[in-house]
Amino acid sequence: MYQNISAPPWTHHCIEDVDRRGSARGTARKNSTCRTGDMASDLSKRGTFIADSHSFLMKYGAQAIHNPYDEKNNPKGIVSMGMAENKLMEDILFERLSQPDMHGMSRDMLYYFKFSGTRDFRVSLANFITERFGTTRSVEPDNVMVVNGCGSALEQVASAVADPGEYLLCPSPYYSMVKFDCNIRGQVDCFDIPLTSQQENGKVRPFQLTLEDVEKAYQDATGQGLVVKGIFLLNPSNPTGDVYSPELLMDILLFAKRHQLHVIADEIYALSVFDSETQFCSVLALPNLPDPDKTHVLWGFSKDFALSGFRCGTIISSNKKLKTFIDNIAYYQCTPVLLQNMMRIMISDKKWLDSTYFPMNRQRMREMFTFVTNELEDLGIKCHPSKAAFFVWANFSPFMSEKTREEEMQLFQKLFAAGVYIIPGTELFCVDPGWFRVLFSLQKPYLQEGLKRLRSVLVRGI
Ligand SMILES: Cc1ncc(COP(=O)(O)O)c(C=O)c1O
Known part of the structure; x- marks a missing residue:
């Protein structure tokens, strides 16, 4: 029963603490108390906890949105190479979304609809995912749920599979809103599977995830008496841009089945693989999923379709209980039917997808990834050989006197003061200080301005 679950977070810690310390967990967090801010609050404890919670990405992202660089209108504004958006496809998207077929309004669009996705949209999504993700079986429209974003x-899903105070294992570094999303209302925690740049134990790549890493984290967590309910996988990874092999995915799914764990695979960058030699494999493309009822895939329109303003994410799962869970709460977190209709038309236009959108997107991403990587390497900053997503994952430690979180944050603050926003890796729970996530999926002149400011701080100290 809901009343019998363990204490909610506002009785023992703040998300701010969760976000800052990343891998801090369990007893350490239980000892810290939630600051309730300066304002006298007449909200509930839960209300106060949520109101006082901060996320690094939200805090600095909000400043970047508030004061955006513009060559003519706001030349002193912030160049944001932090917020995970793709602005390379604006012209092509705008042109397609402005065509007359997009604006067919029907009378039924004025009223309530099935909040977890209209039938038409879910049918198109099921076909699209079956084809583009190369799934072994056709995705059933009934197994596709639509919500307002992948974060949502x-x-x-986190609160459907885990109770307050329970954990999901998550390979780190990872996009830090994951922790926030799990915790802010669902009160679910993340237990990091720490990966480093060191290639130990037979690893052939920095930040490589292995089954042994997952097993060790599971033993560590359960050894501390924590209840682990699932594994959260970001594939392709944000921030490293790594893509997991089918073999590793299968090993992890089999491990999860042995321990009765759910696997939540966030595949939001599935179609943003820019490396021509790399093939993305969805868990839906694996033959014979070991535990289909406990395997859930997330995907959305914010990244692969560069439409973060449309607020649309999907959950693909055959778990009946999860489906009714989503149906019951979709009312609170749905995507407007007009937008569903536009996206339905867009993903059904195969000619445009195959001859224009996807090839152009991949080509532009490849060009900008190479451009930013070359510029950074020219400064002596080594970059990870990313294959997908929107980031150059770069080692700035040559510009730090010590490899510590404090030094990393100092460097971040200097760069931010100079008007360039990139994300320090320890804020993404990287255990190796010195790494930064640098967004490349932006127009070249904008990137040039950001890199000019970056170079100026790193080389001249201003
Ligand atoms: C890996 C990952 N998952 C989810 C999200 C959230 O996406 P949405 O805009 O669909 O909520 C992001 C956004 O940066 C992301 O990088």
């Missing part, structure tokens, strides 16, 4: 999808 995670928030819902």
Whole structure:
């Protein structure tokens, strides 16, 4: 029963603490108390906890949105190479979304609809995912649920599979809103599977995830008496841009089955693989999923379709209980039907997808990834050989006197003061200080301005 679950987080810690310390967990967090801010609050404890919670990405992202660089209108504004958006496809998207077929309004669009996705949209999504993700079986429209973003999808699935105070294992570094999404209302925690740049134990790549890493984290967590309910996988990874092999995915799914764990695979960057030699494998493309009822895939329109403003994410799962869970709460987190209709038309236009959108997107991403990587390497900053997503994952430690979180944050603050926003890796729970996530999926002149400011701080100290 809901009343019998363990204490909610506002009785023992703040998300701010969760976000800052990343891998801090369990008893350490239980000892810290939630600051309730300066304002006298007449909200509930839960209300106060949520109101006082901070996320690094939200805090600095908000400043970047508030004061955006513009060559003519705001030349002193912030160049944001932090917020995970793709602005390379604006012209092509705008042109397609402005065509007359997009604006067919029907009378039924004025009213309530099935909040977890209209039938038409879910049919198109099922066909699209079957084809583009190369699934072994056709995805059933009934197994596709639509919500207002992948963050929202995670928030819902995490709270459906784990109770307050329970954990999901998550390979780190990872996009830090994951922790926030799981925790802010669902009160679910993340237990990091720490990966480093060191290639130990037979690893052939920095930050490589192995089954042994997953097993060790599971033993560590359960050894501390924590209840682990699932594994959260970001594939392709944000921030490293790594893509997991089918073999590793299968090993992890089999491990999860042995321990009765759910697997939540966030595949939001599935179609943003820019490396021509790399093939993405969805868990839906694996033959014979070991535990289909406990395997849930998240995908959305914010990244692969560069439409973060449309607020649309999907959950693909055959778990009946999860489906009714989503149906019951979709009312609170749905995507407007007009937008569903536009996206339905867009993903059904195969000619445009195959001859224009996807090839152009991949080509532009490849060009900008190479451009930013070359510029950074020219400064002596080594970059990870990313294959997908929107980031150059770069080692700035040559510009730090010590490899510590404090030094990393100092460097971040200097760069931010100079008007360039990139994300320090320890804020993404990287255990190796010195790494930064640098967004490349932006127009070249904008990137040039950001890199000019970056170079100026690193080389001249201003
Ligand atoms: C890995 C990952 N998952 C989820 C999200 C959230 O996406 P949405 O805009 O669909 O909520 C992001 C956004 O940066 C992301 O990088």
